[in-house]
Amino acid sequence: MQLKGKIAVISGGGQGIGGGIVQRFLEEGAQVAILQRRPLQTSLEQHPTVLGIQADLTDPAAITTAIERTATHFGKIDVLVNNAGIMFERSVAEIQCEEWDTMMALNLRAPLFLAQAVLPHMKRSGGGSIINIGSIEGLAANPGHTAYSASKAGMHGMTKALAVDLGPDNIRCNAIAPGWISSELSENYLNAQADPAAARAGLKALHPVGRIGRPTDVGDLAVYLASDNSSFLTGEIIVLDGGRTAKLPLPF
Incomplete structure (x- = not known):
């Protein structure tokens, strides 16, 4: 088991990509705290190695409380997966300031303050791994996704900055940029x-x-990035899209 003995915090882990990551982490022996606004499904809530915490991750105070509860429950924190996010389509002409702020608060601000909150616990453990879930839309864009693409491009840039700042503490930071999952x-x-x-x-x-893609495809890569097998890998944005962005489109 690649993650035996590791404690992971996964935001938005109750479904979708987050659910695939949680599944693979549990299969590889990790204990997991899932942070999200909604309550967990019963099967996850009752899992013996899962701690479910309902939290509004747009509230920095709620983030601090959730991380401290996790550390108290498990005794340490080794891995943070910043997966929670929101996406809606708005044209440049239509998007409202409040909508922009909501997306940035969850997609970009919350990951930074989750990293800040886990930092002392990872330092105490001698290091850790932070995994940000970005998107191929942080590299290119679909119509109506100005705010979403901006938030994911910001996460990619923040990933590199975190890797630089936290490297001396033996804390690695990488991002996965999934395509269609x-x-x-x-x-x-x-x-x-x-x-x-x-x-x-x-x-x-x-x-x-x-x-x-399948959610567990992202989970497989996240397991590697969380494990000691990737100890020399940091500051990278890894595209996971089945080759979609490598394929040049034809006009016919």
Whole structure:
């Protein structure tokens, strides 16, 4: 087991990509605190090595309380996965200041203050690993995603800065930039298209590997980044998209 004995904090770990990360961490022997606004599903809430904490991560005070509760419960913190985020589509002409602030508060500000809160605990343990979940939309963009792309590009930049600042404390920081990962939300989006079957076929054709991603694909990479096997890897933005951004589009 790659993560046996490690204590991980995972924000937004109850579903989607976060759920895939939690699943793989538990399979690899980690104990996990899941921080999110919503209550956990019963199966996770009752898991013997899971601590569920409801917290509004846009509130820095709630972040501090949640991390201290985690450290008290488990005795230490080795890994932080900044996964919680929000995305909505707004054109440049339509986006409101409050919407921008909400997205930045959860997608960009919360990861920084979660890192700040775990810092003394990781120092006490002699080091740790911070894993930020960015996006290929931090490198390029879809229509109507100005705020989301800005937040993810900011997370990528922050990842490198954290790696530089925290390296002397033996704390590594890397980011995963996923492409299209299957989730309930993405399935609903595909089903809402005029021709869902054609939409799925077109989406599949974008990926050289011949399929779209699964939450556990992100979990597999997160396990590696959290483990001691990646001790020489820090400050990197790792694209995990089945080759989608490597493939040049053709006009036919």
